[in-house]
Amino acid sequence: MLKFRNISLLRRIYVWGLGVITRIAYGPDLRNAASLENEPNPDISRIRRINSELEFGPGVWQKEFIQSSVRVSHNDMNEAFQLGDIANFVSDGVQAIAADTLTACFTAEPPDPWNFLTRNIPAGQWQMTPYNTLLWLVGIWARYCFLLPLRLMVIIVGAISFSLGWPLATLLPGEERKRVAHKWLLRYLASVVVLSWSGYVKFHGKRPERRPNQIYVANHTSPIDLFILQKDYNFSCIGQRHSGLAGFLQDLLMAAQDHVWFDRGEAGDRRAVIRLLREHVADGNKEPMLVFPEGTCTHSEYCIMFKKGSFELGAEVHPIAMRYRRRFGDPFWNSQNTSFPRHLFELMTSWAVVCDVYYIDPVHIREDETAVQFANRVKRLICERASLVSVNWDGFLKRHRISPKFLDSRQRAFASIITRRLQGELPRPMSSSALAAIASGGLAQTSEHPLTSGMDSLGFFDKRMNKQELRAPRRSSRLYRNVLTLRRRRGEDADETDRGTIGLAGRRQRTVRFMESTLQNTVRWAMGIGLFVAAALVTDRFMPASWKEAVRNGLIQ
């Protein structure tokens, strides 16, 4: 039974088919887009600086930021303060206003347009060419007229069979058998819900086993995380009490299992929650506790700070890394502007939810480690496994202002630089133009980059980010992608012209290329029109005669 959990033949074929269709439909663009999709390109160096500041204080910030800001412009090597010294503070502030790294974690960056999901396309970023419009119409038809009814049916049938099965299971003889049947039914319900968004989930690693004193922690993108994990194993969860549909589902789960739902507004709740959590974790008879220590839903490419609560219990921590592929639907729930039913509806009218779940080997707190450090270590494990961008912001900052102590420690850092400079201890680095002047005077200096040490020795970023920084300049991701795509295209063009100069062989190659692109376009259009006609024929076949009549009358009038 356990071995079969990743076998979902139909869904695999479906997702594969979607992939093939997009590849034909959008041709070589897809290749660029697809290889970029898995590499978010946010402002990595900025995130690094902020991460380190939030975790270790302003040391690196001081080194990297102020010192590079406090440069000598003329010959006043020892001047404590110069008028140009505010430059980095000002540009950093303006940058924060224009785009900040906290908001990036909670903003649904739309998936690329080749997934036919137009509601996610920001205005002006993608041209509706006739061909794209055709595909889009087919997409709308398929998603709303075909997938949605099918999925609603799945949900209804699933819910009915579940509600029939539940009382039947209660009639079973023996407590143990009853419990097993109920657990199975809950997993069944979760799989039904996952199926309703064509969830294609791959589980990696060992399936959980219940032992006392263990706790599972996972990164959080949307409440649907819960269904996906519940599908594989019965977890108990802890979370904020919701209202509406989400609240109803919570009540339903509560009736069947032990969960802890709390209300953030209530002051006394916090201590009670920790007590409940402790008791639950220690009790080996209850389901293992699943915690989302980020405390809020985060965009699927980022992971924000883990709150320390679940790491101080002294329990064995089992990290779970979840990575969504946003190709065929965006799973991020932005609770600020989307209600939960609406979120579910959007998922049900998307193509598919593709997700990888990695169970990571359990870790224990080290003797010399605080709960915060331990939480950060676990977070690093998860980020590395799921290739997430690690950001150290507290989810709490989404709604509240940051504590002034960070401002104060920055002021202290700058004050210490001024003081040291006044005492003549800290010479200023050269400004770029002063350096240029020296270089043009024939005194070119090889200066080592002042920032390379420090951070890396802390081993604080996953390696992927380092690599990315080498490759990627600072750019907001969307713009950067466009630039990169452009650059790649230009690069390819350059190759072509190089080859073209060879002569006859080059000309032949160009002809072949031309034929290839013609063939490709023909296939694309044929497929587009084919899909459209197919959609029309199916509609014609299944539409009731009275509706047709109504449409015809409507058209004539």
Place this chain on the structure above:
Amino acid sequence: MGANTSSLLSEEIDEISRQADLPRLEVKRLYKRFQKLDRTQSGTLDADELLMIPELSMNPLHPRLLAVFENVNFHEFVNNIAAFSPSGAEEKKVDFAFKVYDVDADGFISKHDLDTVIRMLVGEHIPDETVQEVVARVVEAADLDKDGRISRSEFTSAVDVADLASRLTVSF
């Protein structure tokens, strides 16, 4: 201004993009950003809304940046930010730096202005006399006509304009 991008008309985008010398795409992106920051949907950004950006809240110079960005509509918002674009004129960038120092907005950086700004940068971590000493030295070095304050032209000759402009450039 309404709740979605569509309320920004295409002509408005064109106009703003021409005035601020930014690509249309950037103007649209900034509009989305502006709406996100404008939590109350009032059409202007107030200090509380801006300070919800933790990176700004942590910035020692945030009171001065707020003075520029507070209560502005989208149009001015874009113009302020456009000064920092890689294609922005050096003149505009230096102007912005000058405005940051010129706390009382009288067109001159007085000793008092400079004292206020340095006080923001170091908080309570340096004694008053030291700050005053630093201020006196900066003003003395830059003040060419010896009137005890720094004018706009004195500011230009006191700073390394090319270096300052290159560091007042933001990729957004």
